Amino acid sequence: MKVIKNLLVLSVSAVAVNAAITLTSLVPEVSIATAYAETKTKRVPALREKVYSQLARAQKLADEGNVQEGLEVLDSIKDRASSMNSYEVAMMHNFYGFIYYNENDLVNAIASFEKVVAEEAIPESLKLSTTFSLAQLAMANGDYAKTVEYLDDWKKLNTQPIKSNFYTLKAQALYQNKDYKEALENINSAIGLAESKGEIPKENWLVLQRALYYSLNQPGNVINTIEKMVKLFDKPQYWIQLGGMYGEVGEESKQLAILETAKQRGFIKTKTEILQLSQVYLYNGLPFKAAQTLKSGVDSKIIEHSAKNLSFIAEAYVQAKDDKKSIEFFEAADKMVDHGNFQQRLAEVYINMENYDDAADAARNALDKGSLSFESNAYVALGMAQYNLKNFDASILAFEQAEKHKKSAKLARQWIKYVQKEKLHEESLKQATL
Template identity: 25%
Template sequence: MMKAHRLLRAAVWLTAGWITLVASTQAATLSAPIAAKALKAKKLADKEHYQQAIDVLVPMPKRGYDQAYIARMLGIFYWQNEQLEPSIKALTIAVNSNELEAQSMWSTRHMLADVLLIDKQYDKALHQYYRLAKRLPKGNKGDKIWLRISQIHYQLGQWRKTLRGVQHYEQLGMPDAVQPLSLKVGAQLQLSQWAGAIISLKRLLLLEPDKKQWWMQLVNLEMRTKRYGDALDSLALARLQGIPFEQHDRQLLAQLYAQNGIPERAAQVMSTIKGLANNTNLLVTQAQYWQRAKAWDKAIETWQLAARRDKQYHWQVAQLMLQQGQYQAVLSVLDKVEEPEHKADVALARTRALYQLHQVDHALKQAYYANRVQPSVEAKSWIRYLKHLKRLSKKHTS
């Protein structure tokens, strides 16, 4: 709103300058006493003695052009003196008088609309702006009027009307600008117009490539619409653009690499997260990425880091070690797996490791134990196979 305040104050001074021109070219249409008052008030206002200028002009004349002209001056002086309510009343009188010539009427109505907007009388301001849009002076495209209309509808949460206002603005052939496009994106998001919002955000990024907000909204929308490849491209491009990444941004980038079938790159991105080694959840995520990438040594190393912080992950370490043939090492890791639900699986894992280490008797004991804890086809198969090996071994010995 502060930006709007500065814009409107600039508009006020422009109108005040317009008064100077009118005073010299149309003073003859005023009655002599009123013309004298107008000139005196203007000199006071030029010195920023607004209240004194107002005192000169009130009470305003009752009839005709004198009243319209003085009402317009008072509206401006009241505004400059930060008196919104009397400014609105005076400008309304001037506009309703029908005494002003077309260009003067349009400028005065514009001033009234601006002051109503500053006073947050949005519906009344909209009424005036729409009237301004219907009767534009020659050479005025109306782009600023339609932008203001769009802003007010957005302020009121009227999303479809916001989009219609921006559409009018764009149909004037105006070049892309941040303000109308940001209004358009906001309204499209509220209306769940995801595809349109993506297009608008890409236009915004051409204007503000360094603004993180636009990049993240684009990525989120591309993910929402299941365009994961596009989301990855956008987020990676944002990183190359130098957009600062927080921890959650890096996690998102890693997630997108994984979703797009590049788990090794996902794990590498995770390595750039500060405090990774002290965060169990992040370590688990990275270990899973390494595992999906079939980078077994790195996966084992990362699972081990996670297991140091939470012993439940010793089981993941053991499974990968067994898979990679680290039979001697896995035995000590299996000793650390304490969860009751893994008892049978741990016994079977020991069975396999001991068998590979040619410790058939110990392997058979573990197979029996696994079958007692939780009978299974696998356990029974190991028992039959290992007993067969023992018989063969006795025959060979004898």
Template identity: 30%
Template structure:
């Protein structure tokens, strides 16, 4: 961890002066040499010198604590965190070092426990440091939040990361990310939306935040806001995958804006960003159908039907041709729908066929078709009415 090498550098810069007044001259000189070795990353030699010095200082609490602290920094600089923890704890146990030094070492301990990782021990060391320090920094609050987030103690972590954010001189993206992830964990979506609103303001080029904001709005049933954010994302070029673009199309359909859905789907198909599959062609045709754009709906549904050969598509085409009063086409498509099968209510196809046969003067055929439609509960009533009408007219 680079943090411990930075702390080691600080020790080397100020340590000699601090120790000079309290260490024996002999210990001071040897420790200065050890610091110089550590400054040159000669840790093996430094540790050897510390081992030689240690028996000479055991009876002197302050010197012993200082040596153990130096052991701790030497081990930490080599990423030997368990040995560093043992050394720092041994130094703290003496209670011989100045309060300021001990306080700093407790924070170092919390960092070491986090590096192992032992998050429970890190939390204990952190709290011991926090209760004694006067003005915790923004970074220290963020560190505490990280510890409690790892322990899944979000009730403790969230206030700390909020404090870090409030104290920070400039917005730190990773702090906002941590806060957001914990709000998701606690299902606090309203607050997550507020955080994401801030994040898209600070980092407007990060497309994932726009997508997340839209998703949170959707979870909160704020569908109009969700759609607005998605549309803004599209205009900024953030919706690149077919999945994202189809999500936008579906949102427009969900909000009852089929014309816009169809226009986007058509544009993205032409651009090659959405594949022209039977399923997508069907969706495009249905969107045009809901938008009352009959000619466009016919074109896309016919293309979809050629690919999928699905009864429901032939049925929808028959319904559209009914609106255009092209009765021969209705008969043809109703037959195709029945032949393809898979209809939830085949009676609908028989009804359309009966109506078309009646309109073309083929009353006996119409009566037979309506008779077929009578067999299905959902179409029975209409079929009965048509039968009554056709038979009455025939008499």
């Protein structure tokens, strides 16, 4: 049973929020003192004292909030770039990038860091970290194709075991670019890597995995992922989504069990959730629970006091064989519409209750109000009510009107013959008693 499909991951669009890259700690802290010390131990061009002192001054100004002054110091260093070695030039651009990044100027930050990795004679660690930062910054800037490109460049440089942050970042970029298949391969790698170490995958990794399975139309795998999320994180929305997915694949008994549990735990709160549970109850042959659930939602003002919702409650009570309870809801719904369909249903309910006077009145009200979906049904109800009131001529007249409608013609003819016989029988009895 497909019930309120959009309940799922249905927050698929939420993945971008849940797994988004933020501008916090994308770029590693730049320490000019550390960089200077590295040149004493590593085989890279020296970072000379005069350049070091100017870079240190620029960093100090930026750290103190004097951003413009820090940039001006860097500009003065850049004017002498022709006399600087590769490592000095790279560090200069690194500081430009760091300052721009701190000012949330991603375009200039990216341009600066690209100049860092363009230099040849720099430590591999700097090239690796900067390339990865470029991928993160491109992601934050919404350039998903470039994110993937930077990550591929980083992978070519990297000689160590790949960590999960590589796979998750690439999966997110590929997802945003709608390359769902490759994105899934990457997020699965990240999750598999964590689980192989006995670690719990991060929640937003599973959110992304779930979204990708859904986008690739793999409902069985969507269910497997949400079942894992329910066990690991036990959040209300995951219970609701799991119920929705069981409905998607036709496992109604599991859907009912999950949503019943969610209700008992107080997870069913929103309009959509209450509507879904009511429909699931009705579909699974529990109409009284369906009526009571939606009525509770209406009473608490979570669900609109609308004709549609009131008629759902009424029809559920009818299915639950509690015709009397349905009446007030049909009457309330009728007051909110211009058509006579709910009066017609009232007529049919009154007939079930053997309250034929009210049935006849409701059928006439339905016909007077008009705009009926099936006018013939109102005439049939009127005919049946009049017959039981022994108003045989009025009954025959109503069934003759019903006979004009193709949908009810055969039934109406049968009733006409039956009522005519009953009329003759009644008249014979009267004659016999004279």
